Amino acid sequence: MHEIYKEKRDLFRDTTALKKTKRTPNLSNFYTWKILDSEFSLKEAMYDYDKMETLTREFHNRYQFDAYIDLGVRNPIRITDLLGSGYHEIDEKNETINYVDHVVMEPEEYPEMLKNMKKFYWTKIFPRKYPNVTAEMLKNSAMEFAQFGQFTQRMTEIFVQEYHCPAVFNVNSVALIPFETFHNSFRGIKGISMDLRRHGDELLDVSDMMFETITYPKIVTAFDSDTSSYVCDTYTALLGYAILSPKQFEKYYWTYLKKIIDLAVEKNKTFFIFCENTMMRFADFFQDIPAGHVVLHLEDDDIFEVRKRLPNVCVAGGMTTELLGRGTPKECVDYAKHLIDELGDGYIFTQNKMMSFRNDCKRGNLIAVNDFVREYTR
Amino acid sequence: MQDNPITINTWPEGWEEACKSLDFLPEEMREGFMMAFLEFVLTM
Numbered sequence: 145m146h147e148i149y150k151e152k153r154d155l156f157r158d159t160t161a162l163k164k165t166k167r168t169p170n171l172s173n174f175y176t177w178k179i180l181d182s183e184f185s186l187k188e189a190m191y192d193y194d195k196m197e198t199l200t201r202e203f204h205n206r207y208q209f210d211a212y213i214d215l216g217v218r219n220p221i222r223i224t225d226l227l228g229s230g231y232h233e234i235d236e237k238n239e240t241i242n243y244v245d246h247v248v249m250e251p252e253e254y255p256e257m258l259k260n261m262k263k264f265y266w267t268k269i270f271p272r273k274y275p276n277v278t279a280e281m282l283k284n285s286a287m288e289f290a291q292f293g294q295f296t297q298r299m300t301e302i303f304v305q306e307y308h309c310p311a312v313f314n315v316n317s318v319a320l321i322p323f324e325t326f327h328n329s330f331r332g333i334k335g336i337s338m339d340l341r342r343h344g345d346e347l348l349d350v351s352d353m354m355f356e357t358i359t360y361p362k363i364v365t366a367f368d369s370d371t372s373s374y375v376c377d378t379y380t381a382l383l384g385y386a387i388l389s390p391k392q393f394e395k396y397y398w399t400y401l402k403k404i405i406d407l408a409v410e411k412n413k414t415f416f417i418f419c420e421n422t423m424m425r426f427a428d429f430f431q432d433i434p435a436g437h438v439v440l441h442l443e444d445d446d447i448f449e450v451r452k453r454l455p456n457v458c459v460a461g462g463m464t465t466e467l468l469g470r471g472t473p474k475e476c477v478d479y480a481k482h483l484i485d486e487l488g489d490g491y492i493f494t495q496n497k498m499m500s501f502r503n504d505c506k507r508g509n510l511i512a513v514n515d516f517v518r519e520y521t522r
Numbered sequence: 523m524q525d526n527p528i529t530i531n532t533w534p535e536g537w538e539e540a541c542k543s544l545d546f547l548p549e550e551m552r553e554g555f556m557m558a559f560l561e562f563v564l565t566m
Contacts, residue, residue, distance in 0.1 A: 224566055231566070248564075263533045265560050266540075271531045273564060279530050283543045289559045290546070329565045 145373065148308035152210045156310065156375040160414050160458045161436040162490035170517045171312070171375075171460060171494040172209040173441075175218050176241055180502050181206075186234050186241065190221055193295045200299065204307055206507075207514050211309050211375050213418075215299040220292045226285035227274040239502050248272040249330040251339050254346035258353055269330065304373075313379035313416065317366030319404050320359050320380065322351035323396045327384030337387055348395060355400045363404055367411045376439060377413035378404065386421035393426050401429075408437045416460075419443060427453050443496055451487055460492035463513065468495065468505040473512035480513050485522060493517050 145153075155169045179189045182199035189195050200216040219241060224230035233242040248269050249257075257264040271277070296315065303309040326347065327336045339347050363378055371377040385397050401417075408415045416439040424445050430438065431454060441460040442450060451459050462483040467476050484493065499505055530536045537556075544552040 220566075224563055227563060262537070262557065265564060266537050267531050267533050269564055270560060277530065279540065279543055282530065282540055285563070286544055286556070286559050287546060289562060290555075325565060 146305075146308045149304065149310060152308065153310040153373065153375065155210065156492065157414070159490060159492055160376065160416075160439050162456075162458060164489050167519075167521050168484045168491060168493045168517060170210045170514060171492050172203075172207070172212040172214070173461075173495040173497070174203070174212075174499040174505075175214050177499040177501065177504055178203045178214075178216065180239055181505075181507060185236055186239065187236065189216075190219060190234065190241075193291075196295075197299065197302070201302070204303070204309070207510055208518065209309070209514065211312055212303065213312050215296075215303060217292070217296045217299060223285055223288045223292055224274075226288055227277050227281055229274055241500075245332050246273075247330070247332040247335050249326070249335075251331070251335065251343050254339075254343055254350050258346070258350050261353070310373065310375050312375040313377075314366065314371055314374055317362065317371060317378045318380060319363050319378050319415070320354075321382065321384075321397055321400050322354040322359070323347075323384045324382070325354070327387070333387065336384070340388075340392060344395075351396060351400075355403075359400065360403065363407065367407060367413050371413070376416035377408065379416045379418070381418040381420060382423070383420040385423070385426065390425055390428075394429070398426075398429050405433050405438060409434050413437070414439065416441065419445070424450065430454050430457060433457070439492065441492075441494065447483070447496075448486060451491075455490075458490040458492060459487060460494050461496045462487070462491075463493065463495045465495065465497050465499065465501075465504040468499075468509050468513070469503045471509060473509050476509045476513045477516045480516055481520065484517070484520060488522070 152169070155165055155167070156171075158165050159169055176186070178199060179186055182189065182202060184195050184199055189199055196216040204212070219232055221230055221232050221234075224232070231244045231246055233244065235242060253264070253268065256268070300311050304311060326339070327333065331339060366378055382397070385393055388396065404415055407413070414437055418441045420443050422444045423440065423442065427450060430440070433456060435456040436458075439458040439460055440450065440454070443461065447459055447462045463476075463480060467479055471479075480493065484491065497504060530540060541552045541556045544555060547555055
């Protein structure tokens with residue numbers, strides 16, 4: 145392992161453990177903005193892995209983050225295009241990628257899914273989501289999926305070997321919380337909201353099954369293997385919880401999160417949780433977990449308030465799109481200094497959004513901020 | 523909800539055929555790969 149790589153990896157690991165570090169680690173939460181910052185259009189980049197590699201390399205050369213949550217591998221629409229339809233719409237004029245909320249599962253179908261998930265996916269969900277798929281289309285898309293896996297691996301290797309940036313997490317150790325699947329992919333926001341009232345127990349039965357047979361065994365395997373070269377040992381992103389009350393959160397999220405956290409504590413591992421929207425009303429659940437095992441990456445929450453309420457977790461985020469997109473370099477640097485000074489040990493510097501839109505950031509602001517964070521010591 | 527009656531989505535015949543069609547992979551890897559692929563495209 146290269147010395148620079150080890151230094152960056154330890155910087156993240158020590159920060160997660162709430163230890164004092166030489167400087168604050170700087171993590172990229174940039175996604176589509178990388179493309180908008182490049183010479184390529186959205187379509188050019190998203191349909192050509194070589195172009196995506198070029199612009200991701202240029203992004204690193206320009207901004208020099210310590211690590212990157214995304215290495216140009218989000219929204220692999222080449223795979224779904226080959227199935228004849230996708231739910232991502234690329235709008236070059238407005239420079240956006242829109243995801244269409246859709247419903248592919250009926251509320252009465254939870255018991256059927258519980259009985260045989262593989263059969264249910266194959267005979268119900270797949271043909272509804274991708275109608276008219278032929279055997280040839282399926283094979284071509286599966287081959288593209290394999291190619292995408294190779295691209296993902298290639299990007300990780302480039303960043304590890306050439307740029308000495310630790311990979312944030314192993315893609316095989318992502319901890320999917322089952323509710324996310326129904327909220328984001330199968331039932332739509334309106335559908336899942338109604339299911340909570342009318343089919344709550346059935347939803348919970350399927351969620352238990354998915355967690356026990358898919359998520360938890362995956363995490364056990366990940367924690368039993370050597371994940372020490374990554375920034376964290378397991379990762380998840382939470383979005384569906386935004387529509388839940390604390391009582392519902394306890395039922396559909398916390399039971400599972402707690403089990404993963406308990407295992408992480410037992411095995412001395414770490415768990416990085418990207419909290420989309422706001423997690424503040426669920427903060428109490430996290431207050432008793434042992435220090436040094438969990439990172440909460442915050443989006444719309446007041447990061448200073450979370451730090452106060454949860455001194456036992458590492459917090460990430462804070463740098464706002466409002467400043468990066470509309471402020472001056474000096475305003476951005478001043479706020480970066482304020483974040484680092486106030487949040488102290490156990491803080492990973494990063495953006496408070498998945499950076500996607502043109503106005504989320506200006507190049508000069510990002511260069512100024514990253515130059516400052518790289519050199520600044522408290 | 524109207525289901526599309528295409529033939530590849532039968533069980534277990536269509537599933538087994540689909541796994542068999544992944545001849546670019548060693549036989550023992552095909553079913554696991556197909557499931558990973560399915561989970562991926564269904565949650566995209």
